Amino acid sequence: MKPTISIGTQSFEYLREHNYFFIDKTDFIKEWWENGDAVTLITRPRRFGKTLNLDMFKCFFSNQYSKREDLFRGLSIWKDDKYRQLQGSYPVISISFSDIKGGTYQDTRDGIIATLAETYREHSHLLQGDSLTETEKQYFNSFEEYSKYPQKENPVTDTTITRALKDLSYFLKRRYGKKVFIFLDDYDTPLQEAYTNGYWQELTSLIRALFNSTFKTNPYLERAILTGITRVSKESIFSDMNNLEVVTTTSNKYTTAFGFTETEVSDSLELMGMNSKMEQVKFWYDGFVFGNRADIYNPWSITKFLDSGELKTYWADTSSNKLVSDLIQQGTPKLKMSMEELLAGRVLETGLDEEVIFEQLPQKKGAIWSLLLAAGYLKIVDWNFDNQTGKYTYYLRITNYETMLMFEEMIENWFSADDTSYSNFKDALLQGDLDYMNQFLSQIALKTFSSFDTGKQPSEHAEPERFYHGFVLGLIVDLADRYHITSNRESGFGRYDVMMLPQSPNDKAYILEFKVFNPRKEKNLTETVQNALEQIKERNYDMELIANKIPKDKIIHYGFAFRGKEVLIGS
Template sequence: MKKGIGIGIEDFREVIREDCYYFDKTNYIEELIKDKTKIKLFTRPRRFGKTLNMSTLKYFFDIRNAEENKKLFKDLYIEKSQYFKEQGQYPVIFITLKDTKNNKWEEMLMRTESLISDVYNEFEYIREKLNEKDLIEFEKIWLKKDGANYESALKLLSEYLYKYYQKEVILLIDEYDSPLITANQCGYYKEAINFFRNFFSSALKTNSYLKTGILTGIVQVAKEGIFSGLNNVITYNIFKKDFDTFFGLTQKEVEEALKYFKLEYKIEEVRKWYDGYTFGDKEIYNPWSILNFIKEKELQAYWVNTSDNALIYDNLENSTIDTFNELETLFEGKEIKKEISPFFTFEELSKFDGIWQLMAYNGYLKISKKLDYDEYLLKIPNYEIQTFFRKGFIDKFLVSENQFNPMMRALLEGNIEEFEKRLQNIFLINTSFHDLKGEKVYHSLFLGMLIWLRDRYEVTSEGERGYGRYDALLTPLNKIKPAYVFEFKVSKTIKGLSSKAEEALKQIKERKYDIGLKEKGITKVYRIGIAFKGKNVKVKYEIV
């Protein structure tokens, strides 16, 4: 029987016991043991196997059920390693913070306290060896009594476990930054940072009972004092070569999986859709997408989940014209040059390049090339992320695909009157267009066209042709189809819309923006002038 596909299973023991296909990452247990850094932080995009890998470490090191857990590693890399002697040798605390999200600080704090109480419940058996003072503190946290010291809970538990086992503790904190990202979005960042600064630093900075601490997250939160004074922390981020293939899948791993499930003939299409992330200097595939593809056997966007993209959308909404210009460059498949700091700060999100930091760390852009200190070329990694921009951008900035798609179909069918009607309807429905003054209206519309048509048209803007620069040009990849030349104008009055649209149309003709298209074998060209005023729009056109 073929092994199963454990979609959404993040517990290593369950993956093995349910006989699910497992990408063997246990060679990195050996590397982690050899690496003597006291505290390690791994930052990677979501759904790249962080929780599963942390779970694997838990079952490897945990002194509880050591003999039973040893069986889980049968025939895996680490079983043959000299470092397998470390299996089952340490008390392990494993806590994941990804489920602490909440709209209010009080609710997040309550959820965090319940989570800590649950961790204490795992170790309630050690109470028998605690002295009276320690027992009182343990039960305050475990039973959520008044006066419980949650900020020092992990350090205290480390101490209690050390006294019980006479062995130093391994502390695993998964998705450490999740509550901070949520707090920043929901407006209670100050309260959250004050709590979690103490929560982390007490466990990691002054904890003499700790053997090693391993944390995962999406970003390294800096300048807020989370790791203040922790000179024993090394961050292995998307730029570092060490542990570069610990998270995500290599070309070889993907090829082996496809071969096992008799899908090797799909490798080139799979590469186009899901490859392209760069960690260190390695090309990496998204494991979530690969597993879903193997299960469904269909090429589609599995990784994109709009509920996790709110922070990106919020920053796009407040972005400048320059940001839209650079998005346009990315949608055309080109690279942009940006300074990406290894230290992420929420303060930077309000600055010019904050959105690029966010997209790079979240996996929506890949590091194409390092140019200089903290300066990189960025590009969209693969076709799956293009579909995120295609659907997500249009849904967020152009009402929804249900509105935008019929408008674009009307354009391609040559029904310009219907195109105008649907464009006007989009402006009336979408309140964000009212806030997009002048040029930004054009950029939103054009970017929507760019990503919607990219499979059928070469979409360019502000290119030199004839005696000037057109605003937008759609050149068909199939020359049987028509070309479209656009000029956009902003009218000062609603009454002036029609004359402004005529002016735009006249400009296309007089400045010969469509020159050379017929020579390419394109038999039909639409000249289209569009005028905007607030939520009002007028379209004039002619066919040549």
């Protein structure tokens, strides 16, 4: 009998009680326990089972589940008597920052207090009996009071927030005589929101103090796990935490604990009567690499496919993609050129620093690729180590077909306009409709340059370059099936801006040259367009196309001229 697929369920207890589809990951508990690390930070892409795994840990270790051996009976961990004795034997604090997504610092601070109040509420049994003094009971209830009435005079100071989990650990230790386990899920969600919304420094100061009190100077802590997408730099929030074991996507610890292995996917397809779909599923969803394991699948996509039987981009999540989209769209021409290579299916060679320093993301070399790797959008296909420099070089590729489609959708969204269609623009470009091209691109340029203007220290001269490389990404996404599109490559006696080499002999070829208006040499944008077209001829950019047997009469030249937010196209 096929098991029921419960989509989106993140409760281990609920899945086991209802005998819903579940892939046994309890060996993760054994591996972590045997490693003996005091505080473990594990980073994995979104929707890779982090929340479900931590809930499984809570059900296994928490003394509130001491009589729930039924949840683990039949699973791998229950075969070992040692772990049967361990189940349900510790006080556990389980907390998640996944819902803390405030647009302002105050909103996020309130969200942290509300989350702490919920955590205290889960341990309200401590209020019964005499294990707490009356003063401690008032303190216990202060989080609940403020989370309900945040507009009142604030009874929760920063010191109270930063000590909250340490104090709760103390209360639990005093009640049960054992140190506590703390499991914190999605620790970096509010930090990403803080960076995106401009209150990074305020929040990191608070989070740093909270983490220091909870995970470093907490004498009532037995062991802890934090999970998230990114490894936020130690200097930002983990300063002086020498007891922290960091496990990223390049680490060889816990490689099969998150996500499904190919064997698990194959067995699941067989269970659901879908054996014949394995090759298609592999093409769409395989490709994630954790440490030395290169056969990891996104569990969200797999469970959605098992439920629906349809091959789709289930992993899409616009809110999670916003930071990545903004960084690429507003990034340098070099960054966009690297994206062109990746979208064309080629490998990117780069250095990596897995510690994400958010305030350095726009400037630090390789930072964006580290973020994309951590988020699961890219995978490492190879690497080498230079003995002389002591540095690693990594070779990255887009993870799989589903991820490729997500990038394409993200780039298409850059060019969405209320009254016009980018698809129509591409048709106009191929048909030589200059009126439509000018109308559409003027709107897009205005919108795009305005977004650059909101960034830090925008450069008037850099904007056209950033714009046209973003524009090339849009062409690559939608015309890759008809054209081999390249930019900034040598041909003839110089480097062209964009070349479109047709894959069919029936299609024309195109060369696009972009120029910024020069008031010392040109009277208007019309002259700038003509200078762009003359440059194509003088430097013989057609040479590469002619070498590919494209007739001269099938090569079309376009000149794009920029003056601030004005654009003019001619041919």
